[in-house]
Amino acid sequence: QVTLRESGPALVKPTQTLTLTCAFSGFSLTTSGMCVSWIRQPPGKPLEWLALIDWDDDKYYSTSLETRLTISKDTSENQVVLTMTNMDPVDTATYYCARMRGSDWSVEYWGPGTLVTVSS
């Protein structure tokens, strides 16, 4: 059974760096084809894909946010970490961790999401 769960601060101040952790089970990020993404959704707004890391440690980022994002994995701990620098109130959103299907980049499994509010 595949599960993912996001954790991190619920509130961050403007200009701070956000660090989110995705703890997963039921698969290994050392298995060929496995990929994990971070996706966010501001309240009442569309989904926005942020970053992806694959089993081979290849990393892909949103074009508009790539200068602020870093994604990494710890395969021994079954975790993926996302950092986002210079947080702004417009970054207030629910942040989802998600596992892609092994054969394409649709999202097969989603975490429940974690709401991050950016406010002073």
Added chain:
Amino acid sequence: EIVMTQSPATLSGSPGERATLSCRTSQSISTNLAWYQQRPGQAPRLLIYDASTRASDIPIRFSGRGSGTEFTLTISSLQSEDFAIYHCQQYNNWPLTFGQGTKVEIK
């Protein structure tokens, strides 16, 4: 970046009615498209991938079709649990992109 345009923004329907949702892409993506359902307060759920393949445990009333730049999701007979927001996503090009969503509401 590929822009995804979903229409309508809101679709009002009654239980038992047929609903057709549209997703258009700014450039051809072959059939590299997925559809998701998102109920209030929940994470999205994969319905369709490769434009027309139902994901595991998805009822047969959900069907997808299309290729290139024009795609549709059809719900053949709306059930109460189908009133939700539906998102399309392309995975043909980086970065991956989503549409703005179609809300299916009860008429």
